Amino acid sequence: MTELVEVALAAPPDLSAKRSWRSVKNGLMTTLMVSSAVVVALPLVAVVWAVLVRGLKVSVENFPAFFVEEIPAIARRAGPGMGPAILGTLLVTGAATCIAVPLGVMGAVYLHEYGRNNRFSRLVRFMATVMTGVPSIVMGLFIYLMWTMRFGYSAFGGALALACLMLPVVIGATEQMLKLVPSHLREASYALGISKSRTIVHVVLPAALPGIVSGSLLAVARAAGETAPLLFAVGAANEYNPHLFEEANTALSVQIFGNATSAFVAAQDRAWGAALTLVFLTFLVTFVARAFTARVARRR
């Protein structure tokens, strides 16, 4: 408030003029603010347009084949095939979710239900913040050194890397949701003589479930688009590989990265088709997450 008083005292406003420089400046700045909104919309529209037009072209021309057939081994050959990459993305992201979500939810349960503000949970909370800042390529290198060097390329290595990236996000989102569970629910459960662990499993977690699902899905959407960690851990493949632990695999993001710098139009087309598929998948997951968030909002 002191700033206000200073401003008011320093420059007594001249209210007499009809259109003073003050109102002109105000209009100018408002215009700038509006135009920044337009500037933001431009690249988004341009990217979505390019992905839609060029991606649809390649995937509609070869309709079911593009999503089913294997990737041509010779890059310059025109034609379909992103099936293995779609399967790879689903496999890697699914396995990463199965690792990161239970760990993250349990970790958050400890932080909020047991640790509260003791030294250990403060340290974990701090380190989780640090972990969200770790660049994804560093996570990829780490998994390469810990896992891939010993066990070779596999979808599971990629899943480990993505799980490491997702873990702090899931912990953070879950803890926020646990904070929203009213404490009288817990107290009512204790009053019935129910133990703390059963209270958490049967009362607290169900109450927080939609929020946890939504937070986890947003983490999944982010992870599905990650490329750098997969380059190190998943390797390269052109054929279907449904095995989680064996042999090199591939993913949509890896295919986009590899084909983007190709000189062949056919490979570039496949990159656009893969981009359309990937954007569709991530948006789908985001929409489902939004639906859960809306449910949380309506309950309150």
Place this chain on the structure above:
Amino acid sequence: MLDLRGHRAYADRAFRWTAAGAAAMVLLILGLIAATITHRSVPVFRQMGSGFFTTTRWSPADALFGALPFIWGTAFTAVIALALAVPISLGMALFMTQVAPPWVRKPMVYLMDLLAGVPSVVFGLWGVLVLSEHFGLGRSFLTAGIILAIMIIPIITSLSREVIETTPPGDKEGALALGATRWEMIGAAVIPHSAGGLVGAVMLGLGRAMGETIAAALVIGSALGQITLHPFAAGNSMPAVIANEWGEADDLHKSALIALAVTLFVITILVNLAATGIVQRSMKRGQGS
């Protein structure tokens, strides 16, 4: 005292320790990351010493590894990205909180979420096949800066919006009641209140821009040894070098790339910590007033 929990006390304790173990995974993973990558970078530091950070030549064939051009490339692209993203993000955040009516604000929040949800490799693809080819920018520091700017705008905007929304309505109404225009009200009430948080938001964007690998690797041009202020020059950044050279690297070369990762790890963590510290402090102050 009568213990009503009986045998279930064991289950209770087991659950507690499982949860504590899950929480400890964060510490374990971070510790392992730091230990592994530092350990693997030792050979190149034994070879180059601190010259790793000051040498301007990177020539794997001669076992010569100077990271300075890549550190420069990372810093330069990040600065370009911030120069483009900060004014736009702040204008956007102010527009969404102070100017836009609710029926405009809602779709804009949605738009920002969508922009944040597009995978970085898709922006990279667009950058390499559309922006650099059709707009004649080529693959350069500037192209990388533009793509990074597009990627960090949603982050800076949404954080700034949250900080700005903590401005007490009393301050704003007071300024308006004194006859301030909207812009004067923003300058007198909103900006002083949220300055710290806005700095933190910008720094979180900076951390993201420096760590971004794939989009930068696609559009920066992968030129070696460029330390220049020329934005249209092709260059390279730390994460881009790691992604592009890992495949054909021998042992010492790999160690050098891991040393780059260590450098990147340390810098991004410092930036992120400073940023979260600033944001949290200003959020707390916002709630207090």
